Amino acid sequence: MPSKPSLRLGTRRSPLALAQAHEARARLCAALGWDEDQVELVLVIASGDKIQDRPLADIGGKALWTRELDKWLVEGRIDAAVHSMKDVETLRPEAIAIGAILPRADKADVLLGARSLGAIPQGSRVGTSAPRRAAQLLNARPDLEVVGIRGNVATRMAKLQAGEADATFLAAAGLARLGEGTVGTRLDPEEWLPAPAQAAIGLECRAGDQETREFLQAIDHAPSREEVLAERALLEGLGGSCHSPIAALTRREGQRLHLTAAIFSPDGSIRIAGESLFEPADVDAPRKLAQELLAEAPEHVAAHFGIAG
Numbered sequence: 131m132p133s134k135p136s137l138r139l140g141t142r143r144s145p146l147a148l149a150q151a152h153e154a155r156a157r158l159c160a161a162l163g164w165d166e167d168q169v170e171l172v173l174v175i176a177s178g179d180k181i182q183d184r185p186l187a188d189i190g191g192k193a194l195w196t197r198e199l200d201k202w203l204v205e206g207r208i209d210a211a212v213h214s215m216k217d218v219e220t221l222r223p224e225a226i227a228i229g230a231i232l233p234r235a236d237k238a239d240v241l242l243g244a245r246s247l248g249a250i251p252q253g254s255r256v257g258t259s260a261p262r263r264a265a266q267l268l269n270a271r272p273d274l275e276v277v278g279i280r281g282n283v284a285t286r287m288a289k290l291q292a293g294e295a296d297a298t299f300l301a302a303a304g305l306a307r308l309g310e311g312t313v314g315t316r317l318d319p320e321e322w323l324p325a326p327a328q329a330a331i332g333l334e335c336r337a338g339d340q341e342t343r344e345f346l347q348a349i350d351h352a353p354s355r356e357e358v359l360a361e362r363a364l365l366e367g368l369g370g371s372c373h374s375p376i377a378a379l380t381r382r383e384g385q386r387l388h389l390t391a392a393i394f395s396p397d398g399s400i401r402i403a404g405e406s407l408f409e410p411a412d413v414d415a416p417r418k419l420a421q422e423l424l425a426e427a428p429e430h431v432a433a434h435f436g437i438a439g
């Protein structure tokens with residue numbers, strides 16, 4: 131009997147990353163009729179996992195999550211890598227391709243520690259290290275104080291319990307994947323915009339690896355891919371890095387995509403928003419929206435953009 135095909139799937143080892151890798155494996159096996167043991171999970175330690183005490187933006191940004199997996203992928207030690215697309219830089223090595231985007235989960239953020247944004251007591255300390263969450267919060271509630279908080283989902287929930295902050299934000303998708311789908315208050319994504327590519331799991335492979343590309347094609351969800359690529363095109367057009375407070379939400383309107391985007395000054399005092407309705411194949415539309423937002427931004431705000439990373 132010929133040996134069964136198999137795939138080495140690289141993942142980070144945080145509980146969220148592992149939950150996402152298990153979901154990817156389950157979908158691959160279901161789509162290809164494989165047994166579970168045909169997908170080998172390979173746990174790769176990312177540089178970002180070793181540093182928990184400083185904001186991501188200060189220590190090298192999103193590359194901290196991808197660099198190690200990229201290396202293993204390019205060296206052929208794994209065949210594919212699972213990522214939260216929110217954490218993947220817009221500029222990717224040429225040798226690496228996005229092979230699949232899984233059906234996207236709930237894009238909303240969840241507020242922990244208060245029943246609503248308006249119910250956070252005046253002067254409270256809200257824990258977040260995400261520039262988008264900090265700026266968007268201060269825009270709505272300039273009376274609040276933002277304090278840095280990092281670590282995986284469980285660590286952040288524990289820090290909240292320990293009183294390091296009075297409230298914090300987490301992605302609904304991450305909470306649900308960890309079986310914590312009922313905690314906190316879900317914030318309507320139309321009013322509190324998520325991060326570009328939030329709630330999307332992506333699988334990357336070597337661009338020239340046709341066999342793996344075909345395997346991944348079997349679990350690619352086209353509508354989710356279209357949304358994620360549009361939001362990533364916006365981010366690229368903005369020169370978005372982890373230093374830049376950028377929020378985006380895509381809705382489907384019939385055959386078209388409706389993209390709402392906002393950029394902020396880091397202190398939240400300035401918010402510039404715009405929207406665009408376009409055909410999914412029209413990758414220039416999100417870039418054009420990015421240019422419109424930048425053109426509207428005062429120079430000191432625009433200065434925070436344009437550094438890809």
Ligand SMILES: NCc1[nH]cc(CCC(=O)O)c1CC(=O)O
Nearest residue numbers: 214216300301303304328329330
């Ligand atoms: N920055 C960390 C990160 N990357 C992806 C998720 C959640 C899952 C997702 O958005 O796909 C989280 C945690 C969070 O923001 O609460």
